[in-house]
Amino acid sequence: MADRGGVPARVRVTSSRRSAVAGRSRPLATDLDEQTELGDVYLAGLMRAQLRLSLSVLSALVLAVAGFSVLLIAVPAARTTVLFGLPLPWLVLGVAIYPATWLTARTYVRQAERIEAEFADVVSPRSEPS
Template sequence: MSEEQQPSPPRREIVTGVPRGARRRPPAHAPARSEISEQTTLGATYVRALMRSQLRAGLGALTVLALVVGALPLVFLLPRAGSSPSVWVVLGVLVYPVMWLIARWYVTRAERNEADFTGLVTDPAEVPGPRPPR
């Protein structure tokens, strides 16, 4: 073969566009965060639902606390219970762990409500990954 018939090396092409997988499509619906910031009816419904769930948790904790601690005077009215030193043990020692458990339940429930709301409001494409240590 002569030099004239040898195929030339293929021409190199450089692609400078964004890879297909990295392109972000616009959401099919407006994220809930924009609904809230624009103060639309739907955004107000989201916020009202969060407030209602937080109020329900708070009223539940208050009800349990009122039933437990509020029933103690009724228990102490009994002839045997009112005259013994167990009244002071119950009031001075046993009430506080019960109050702590109720408070712990409330905080856990409130945090779960907020996490559910945040999951509802954030766009799935914007979910942050783990933060690198500083």
């Protein structure tokens, strides 16, 4: 490098703060709260997951109810079959359907809570004070 009369040599300045964390200083919860576009994407994802779960429970319900009715209409023998001392329609509609509904409800709640827990872990990790 040539001496230019006391003027320091030019130095090319580049950013190389490799150790610096390029990241968001604000949690995603704020995005949700302030309805930024990013928050909107997350909200849409949560709603889609929950709605898909809800609709699958509903379609299972409709299928079960409609399927059983079709069975009764299409197969006359099913109307008079006796199981455990009760005719099949009475057994299913009078007894079996209640524990089945309860189990469905319980499964749904577990799934819905799992979706929410995963969402919460992404949006506001537990380490943060909340």
